[in-house]
Amino acid sequence: AQSVTQLDSHVSVSEGTPVLLRCNYSSSYSPSLFWYVQHPNKGLQLLLKYTSAATLVKGINGFEAEFKKSETSFHLTKPSAHMSDAAEYFCVVSDFSGGYNKLIFGAGTRLAVHP
Amino acid sequence: GAGVSQSPRYKVTKRGQDVALRCDPISGHVSLYWYRQALGQGPEFLTYFNYEAQQDKSGLPNDRFSAERPEGSISTLTIQRTEQRDSAMYRCASSWARETTGELFFGEGSRLTVL
Numbered sequence: 001a002q003s004v005t006q007l008d009s010h011v012s013v014s015e016g017t018p019v020l021l022r023c024n025y026s027s028s029y030s031p032s033l034f035w036y037v038q039h040p041n042k043g044l045q046l047l048l049k050y051t052s053a054a055t056l057v058k059g060i061n062g063f064e065a066e067f068k069k070s071e072t073s074f075h076l077t078k079p080s081a082h083m084s085d086a087a088e089y090f091c092v093v094s095d096f097s098g099g100y101n102k103l104i105f106g107a108g109t110r111l112a113v114h115p
Numbered sequence: 116g117a118g119v120s121q122s123p124r125y126k127v128t129k130r131g132q133d134v135a136l137r138c139d140p141i142s143g144h145v146s147l148y149w150y151r152q153a154l155g156q157g158p159e160f161l162t163y164f165n166y167e168a169q170q171d172k173s174g175l176p177n178d179r180f181s182a183e184r185p186e187g188s189i190s191t192l193t194i195q196r197t198e199q200r201d202s203a204m205y206r207c208a209s210s211w212a213r214e215t216t217g218e219l220f221f222g223e224g225s226r227l228t229v230l
Contacts, residue, residue, distance in 0.1 A: 036221075043119070044158070044206070044221040090157050098163075098171055100146065101210065103219060105157030 002027050002095040004074075006106035013113055019063075019078040021109045023091030026072065032094035033074045034103070035065055039087045047089075050074065061085070086113045117141075119222035121207050127228045128197055136192045136225045140209030148219060149182055149192050152204040161205075164190060197229045 007022040025031055035047040048059025055067040065076045074091060091106040120139040128134050140147050145166050150158035151174075160174040166187040175181070179197075184190040194201055204226050208219040 041223070043223045044208075046218045049218070100163060100165065100170065101217070101219070102160055102163065102171070103148075103158075105150075105159070107157050108155075 002031065002093045002097075002104050004033075004091045004093045004104065004106040006089075006091050006109050008109050009107065010110050010112070013081045013111070015083055015113055015115055016080050019076070019081045019085065019111065021076040021089050021091075021111065023074045023076065023106060024072050025074055025091070025093050027093060032096075032101075033065075033067065034092040034094075035059065035063070035074075035076050036090045036092055036105075037087050038090065038108075044090070047076070081111075081113045083113050083115070086111055119207055119209055119220050121205075121222035121225050123225055124223065125226050125228075127230065129230050130197060130199060132197055133193065133195045134197055134227060136194075136205050136207075136227070138190045138192070138207030138209075138222060140188065140190070140207070141211075141220055144209035144211050144220070145187070146210045146212065146219075147184055147190050148208040148210075149190070150206040150208065152206060152224070154203075158206055161192070194227075197227075199229050202227055202229045 003026045005024045033050045036044045048057045050057045050067045058064045063078045088108045092103050095102040122137045147164040149161040152158040162182045163171040164184040179195045182192045204224045206224045208221045210219045
């Protein structure tokens with residue numbers, strides 16, 4: 001079965017410092033992985049996705065993630081945090097066992113950015 | 116419309132009442148999903164439609180929950196005899212095709228509170 005584990009429920013950084021949100025996955029086949037972001041009172045927005053092409057994936061707003069098969073990880077990073085990055089972030093894996101793209105979400109990491 | 120539209124955005128009801136939540140997907144999207152997100156958790160899959168066919172309802176928690184998409188466009192999630200534990204954010208998502216790892220587009224959700 002496909003699953004993801006987000007290792008931190010809360011991360012707090014200062015504006016201008018790097019961001020690291022950690023995610024490990026479990027998959028019985030080569031996975032498709034995603035990061036979604038949820039701002040308060042907004043819908044979920046796709047940040048980036050990995051689908052077995054380049055292992056370093058670049059997304060919107062300066063975020064990127066690296067797929068590491070040996071570590072079963074898909075951590076999300078950003079070199080310099082902005083106040084507007086404060087939100088909840090979800091690591092997600094696709095489960096295609098039913099013949100369609102069923103997304104399995106992690107529990108989420110709440111990112112706080114302080115001045 | 117430009118995005119996935121859900122209504123009502125907020126619904127407060129008394130225990131025992133029935134509620135209906137509506138989802139209007141992006142025009143042309145054949146796949147439609149319902150997810151439920153409890154406070155502090157990631158979204159959990161409820162059900163999936165391919166056009167009008169409900170192809171997976173394995174995530175519906177019990178027989179009080181049902182969903183339909185009669186014309187392959189707008190979908191309704193109905194909860195009968197609501198209970199306090201049904202309180203959550205209910206999210207709808209759509210995508211343009213079934214056999215793809217492409218992006219799911221999420222609506223802003225319907226927040227249900229059962230008193």
